[in-house]
Amino acid sequence: xxxxxxxxxxxxxxxxxxxxxxxxxxxxxxxDTYEQLEGYEALRYALGKDPDRIIQLVKDSGxxxxxxxxxxxxxxxxxxxxxxxxxxxxxxxxxxxxxxxEPGTCKDIPTMMADPHSLVEGCIITSYAIRxxxxxxxxxxxxxxxxxxxxxxxxxxxxxxxxGKDILGSGFxxxxxxxxxxxxxxxxxxxxxxxxLEGRRxxxxxxxxxxxTAGLYASPTVVNNVExxxxxxxxxxxxxxxxxxxxxxxxxxxxxxSVSGHVERPGQYEAPLGITLRQLLExxxxxxxxxxxxxxTPGGSSTPIFTAEHLDVPLDFEGAAAAGSxxxxxxxxxFNETVSVPWAVMKWTQFYKHESCGKCTPCREGTYxxxxxxxxxxxGQGTEGDIETLLDVCDNILGRAFCALGDGATSPITSAxxxxxxxxxxxxxxxxxVAHPDQLAELSGATA
Amino acid sequence: MxxxxxxxxxxxxxxxxxxxxxxxxxxxxxxxxxxxxxxLTRQRTKEIISRYPxxxxxxxxxxxxxxSVEGFVSQDGIRYCAEALELTTAEVSAVATFYTMYxxxxxxxHLVSVCTNTLCATLGGDDIYGRLKEKLGVGHExxxxxxxxxxxxxxxxxxxxxACDLAPVLQVNYEFFDNQTVESxxxxxxxxxxxxxxxxxxxxxLTDFRTVEMELAGVFPDLARSVEGPSVADETxxxxxxxxxxxxxxxxxxxxxxxxPALPExx
Ligand SMILES: Cc1cc2nc3c(=O)[nH]c(=O)nc-3n(C[C@H](O)[C@H](O)[C@H](O)COP(=O)(O)O)c2cc1C
Ligand code: SF4
Ligand code: FES
Numbered sequence: 284x285x286x287x288x289x290x291x292x293x294x295x296x297x298x299x300x301x302x303x304x305x306x307x308x309x310x311x312x313x314x315d316t317y318e319q320l321e322g323y324e325a326l327r328y329a330l331g332k333d334p335d336r337i338i339q340l341v342k343d344s345g346x347x348x349x350x351x352x353x354x355x356x357x358x359x360x361x362x363x364x365x366x367x368x369x370x371x372x373x374x375x376x377x378x379x380x381x382x383x384x385e386p387g388t389c390k391d392i393p394t395m396m397a398d399p400h401s402l403v404e405g406c407i408i409t410s411y412a413i414r415x416x417x418x419x420x421x422x423x424x425x426x427x428x429x430x431x432x433x434x435x436x437x438x439x440x441x442x443x444x445x446x447g448k449d450i451l452g453s454g455f456x457x458x459x460x461x462x463x464x465x466x467x468x469x470x471x472x473x474x475x476x477x478x479x480l481e482g483r484r485x486x487x488x489x490x491x492x493x494x495x496t497a498g499l500y501a502s503p504t505v506v507n508n509v510e511x512x513x514x515x516x517x518x519x520x521x522x523x524x525x526x527x528x529x530x531x532x533x534x535x536x537x538x539x540x541s542v543s544g545h546v547e548r549p550g551q552y553e554a555p556l557g558i559t560l561r562q563l564l565e566x567x568x569x570x571x572x573x574x575x576x577x578x579x580t581p582g583g584s585s586t587p588i589f590t591a592e593h594l595d596v597p598l599d600f601e602g603a604a605a606a607g608s609x610x611x612x613x614x615x616x617x618f619n620e621t622v623s624v625p626w627a628v629m630k631w632t633q634f635y636k637h638e639s640c641g642k643c644t645p646c647r648e649g650t651y652x653x654x655x656x657x658x659x660x661x662x663g664q665g666t667e668g669d670i671e672t673l674l675d676v677c678d679n680i681l682g683r684a685f686c687a688l689g690d691g692a693t694s695p696i697t698s699a700x701x702x703x704x705x706x707x708x709x710x711x712x713x714x715x716x717v718a719h720p721d722q723l724a725e726l727s728g729a730t731a
Numbered sequence: 732m733x734x735x736x737x738x739x740x741x742x743x744x745x746x747x748x749x750x751x752x753x754x755x756x757x758x759x760x761x762x763x764x765x766x767x768x769x770x771l772t773r774q775r776t777k778e779i780i781s782r783y784p785x786x787x788x789x790x791x792x793x794x795x796x797x798x799s800v801e802g803f804v805s806q807d808g809i810r811y812c813a814e815a816l817e818l819t820t821a822e823v824s825a826v827a828t829f830y831t832m833y834x835x836x837x838x839x840x841h842l843v844s845v846c847t848n849t850l851c852a853t854l855g856g857d858d859i860y861g862r863l864k865e866k867l868g869v870g871h872e873x874x875x876x877x878x879x880x881x882x883x884x885x886x887x888x889x890x891x892x893x894a895c896d897l898a899p900v901l902q903v904n905y906e907f908f909d910n911q912t913v914e915s916x917x918x919x920x921x922x923x924x925x926x927x928x929x930x931x932x933x934x935x936x937l938t939d940f941r942t943v944e945m946e947l948a949g950v951f952p953d954l955a956r957s958v959e960g961p962s963v964a965d966e967t968x969x970x971x972x973x974x975x976x977x978x979x980x981x982x983x984x985x986x987x988x989x990x991x992p993a994l995p996e997x998x
Contacts, residue, residue: 296979303971304981306963328988336991343992374784386848386891396933396962417784424795424832424947425844425892427905428934428962431946435958460782463947465791466831468890482790482816484829500785522989528982537981539970543895544850550896550969566973584849616850616895630849634890 295529295555297562299537301517302510303553306397312432314439317400323445325519329408330453337412341515343523345535350380350471350508351582351611352687353534353600362495363413363503370496376504377410377418378480378494379512381433382464382471384423385583386634387614390539391509393551395422395429398513399436403459405512407445408519410457413505417458421476424464434461468638472686473506475640486642487686510539530556534599534610544579544617545571556599560589563598563615574619578702582611584631585691587698608698624703625710628695629657635692646689649680653696665711670700768811772800775950776815782949786816790826792948794833799945802879803834832947839874839883841923842940845901845916848891856899859916860888866917875924882924885940896966897932904943906934909964935960 305311305320317323329337342357364370379402383391395402406418420437422430437459440446448456462480469475470485477499479485498504514536518526527535534556540563543549547568554563560579570576578588581598587608589596596606603610618627636650653676656669677693684690700707768776775796780789793815797808804827806820812827813820827833845860846852867875869886876883894900897909901916908919909932922929928937935957942952951957974980 295982296974296977298970298974298977298979299981300971300974300979301981306968306971307975312958312962325988332991333994335994339992339994383893384891387850387895388891389893389895392893393963393967397967419788423893424830425889425902425905427943427946428907428960431935431951431954431958431960432962434949434951435954438954461949462788463792463795463949464830465794465833465947467829479791480788481785482787482826484826517984520988521984523992524989525982525984541896543898544853548966548969549898550966552970552973554970566970614895618853622853627849627853630847630852634848637890 297558297566298552298554299529300553301529301537302394302398302401302513302539303551305401306393311397312399312436314400314436314443317398321520322400322516323404323443325516326404326407326445327451329411329519330451330455334412334414337408337519340523341412341518344518344526345523345533346511346514346518346526347534347536347600348508349510349514349538349612351385351585351609353610356507356511359495359507360409360413360505362493363505364496365414370503373502374417374500375413375415376499376502377406377413377415378473378477378499378504378506379406379418379420379509380471380473380476380506381420381422381426381429381509382468382476383426383509384468384471385585385612385614386631387541387543387580387583387616388612389541389543389614390551390612392423392426392429394509394513394539395426396432399433400440401513401516402433402509403436403440403445405515406459407440407450407457408515409505409507409512411455415505416456417460419460419462419480419499421462421464421470421480424466427463430461430463437461467640468634469640469686469688472688475686476506477504484640486640489685531597531599531601533601538613540598540613540615542567542615542617545574545576545619545622546617547571557597557602559595559597560615560617561594564594564617570617570619574621576617577620577622578618578624578627578699580611580614580616581608583614584616584634585609585687585694586611587694588702590702608694623661623710624699624706625657626661628699629654629661631695632657632692635688639688639692643685643689645680646684646686646692649676649684649689650692652676653692657696660707660710663710663713665707667711669711670704670707674700767800767807768797772796775948779949780815787818790816790818790823791830794823794827794830795944796948796950798833798838799941799948799950801837802941803837834872834885836872837874837878838940839876839878839885840881840939841883841903841937842885842887842905843901843903843920843923844887844889844892844905846890846892846894846899847888850891850895851899854898855912856901858913859899859901859911862913863916863920866920881926884920884923897964903931903937904940905947906931906937906943906960908932909966931960933960933962933964 338360346356347353470479474488475485494504540552636654639650641647680689681693793812809823813823874885
């Protein structure tokens with residue numbers, strides 16, 4: 284591959300700020316700034332139009348869910364039963380998944396803090412399209428300042444007549460409530476989120492029925508991610524062809540890539556879907572202090588890790604999957620060669636063990652044993668059989684767990700063993716010799 | 732609806748788990764909630780419930796509200812929520828114990844949460860947590876100092892706080908302190924113990940654990956002011972700045988929104 288320099292190739296620019304385009308403006312989170320920068324114009328255009336045609340627009344745009352699974356958004360909205368009789372007669376709800384907690388993921392919270400009105404406007408247009416009169420924004424509890432910003436934006440929108448009764452004289456009513464979670468990663472799973480929003484323990488529900496038919500209060504419900512819905516006003520303003528001018532046929536549009544870890548300039552980079560890690564590293568100033576890359580996640584800890592072999596994998600839904608991982612949340616966590624793979628995998632496994640909701644046996648018991656085995660290994664007391672035991676336990680979780688958390692827990696382990704089996708073997712052979720965290724002490728700014 | 736015979740716990744003294752603070756009933760009739768939940772709290776409770784299509788959805792906010800009054804969720808607080816929502820105390824307990832942010836023992840004036848997930852840990856988060864543990868002489872979810880008094884601190888290690896581009900991070904009362912080092916974290920804790928309130932990197936000026944719990948319940952004492960707290964770091968804006976410097980843009984939009992597509996013919 285010829286080294287791609289960030290000079291303009293044909294097609295869109297290397298970075299295409301759409302969601303991030305207002306972030307540099309003073310008080311970008313206020314309604315004054317938002318309105319000066321075309322805010323709420325898409326809403327004015329959409330209100331009064333045939334809601335089905337808005338759903339069609341989103342289908343045509345090819346927008347896919349930004350919460351991890353990449354489900355086509357317009358299709359999801361189209362599943363909501365409509366009509367004045369039967370299931371269509373029930374109240375319909377829009378629920379925004381702002382529970383951002385997948386390790387590595389840090390895009391929704393900056394979006395809601397810097398530009399909460401894009402989310403609010405997206406919520407109003409979406410609710411109008413699916414004919415919902417109540418929308419809840421479920422924000423992770425630890426994201427307090429973000430909750431303030433979104434709540435303030437909602438209050439500003441009410442004051443301007445964008446929310447409440449008879450919005451802008453259209454006859455459409457909508458209330459939005461900003462709801463704080465209470466610290467549970469599993470509540471990001473959409474059905475667990477609904478249970479939590481109903482005031483219960485956040486544990487996943489059996490699907491089907493899907494939320495589109497029996498969601499919040501057993502009524503038809505759309506659950507979408509923050510970034511998904513914040514994209515909607517731009518799609519209304521720009522149209523589907525404009526949106527499709529970025530990204531690929533099956534993965535169109537811009538996407539916020541959150542680059543973290545051992546790079547010179549970590550941060551949020553909004554690029555067309557399909558950018559590669561090589562290009563992202565160039566934008567982010569390369570590896571920190573020139574120490575070579577060892578492994579990275581394309582989209583959070585639940586997506587199988589990649590290595591330096593994968594620098595040129597296009598980071599869109601198809602590209603990441605074809606290379607054996609998943610696009611996930613485009614949370615690109617970069618680790619250099621000083622980091623012990625078994626140690627990193629142990630840390631992630633401790634996370635899954637802590638966050639397992641306990642509803643199903645494979646995940647509840649499996650993560651417990653995985654954690655114990657990995658901890659023992661990292662302590663320098665691993666045995667030769669441990670690698671096979673880990674793979675065996677993962678095999679008993681993957682595809683057998685009740686929700687995707689269990690599957691996600693196996694990703695770091697199986698992918699790490701796939702690419703770094705020798706490191707696990709060396710660790711076991713060299714017991715009791717694991718030197719973490721001392722081996723990293725010199726790299727943590729602490730001792731620099 | 733009121734259950735005819737009340738619920739089982741109504742007639743029994745509250746059972747406290749061994750390491751929980753035992754609640755001394757302050758009124759003879761345990762069905763009447765202790766006056767710690769004053770008239771103002773009751774009004775707020777009604778207001779919170781009224782926001783939702785169904786009352787039970789208010790349970791998570793109400794548990795936050797209880798923490799703002801008590802500094803943790805006591806048996807008393809559980810009973811208060813149960814009565815407000817016509818649930819059993821068992822139902823409320825089941826929920827309160829599920830979520831990490833509801834604390835079962837009284838918290839300090841401040842809650843310090845250090846991210847020790849993989850990425851932060853790699854860049855020093857484990858060292859920060861280890862040092863603070865040593866310094867404060869407490870472990871996970873334990874409090875240094877008399878809970879509630881000025882300078883008392885509850886310490887915890889946290890999972891990924893969705894700020895990995897700013898790693899390693901910690902939070903004080905859920906306000907962000909980004910790009911920390913062992914030294915900066917120690918200095919921060921020293922200041923908190925001395926009764927000072929250093930400004931977070933991102934978030935509103937520090938208050939205390941109980942005040943932010945009220946905000947999490949959806950009751951904002953001064954939203955117009957707190958919302959002004961900074962929210963963007965250099966890292967947040969890096970992509971946007973780079974694009975601006977290089978003149979990179981998304982393709983330009985048409986001057987006015989294009990017509991919405993026609994619907995496909997049905998059958
Ligand atoms: C364990 C787990 C955690 C999840 N966490 C989140 C989350 O924090 N935010 C999110 O938007 N989606 C999360 N999801 C995905 C949601 O279940 C759901 O697919 C998504 O909210 C749908 O929105 P989208 O189509 O707009 O992406 C999670 C899924 C699982 C299994
Ligand atoms: S896979 Fe894990 S998180 Fe999901 S339902 Fe089972 S126990 Fe709960
Ligand atoms: S790992 Fe610490 S904020 Fe994500």
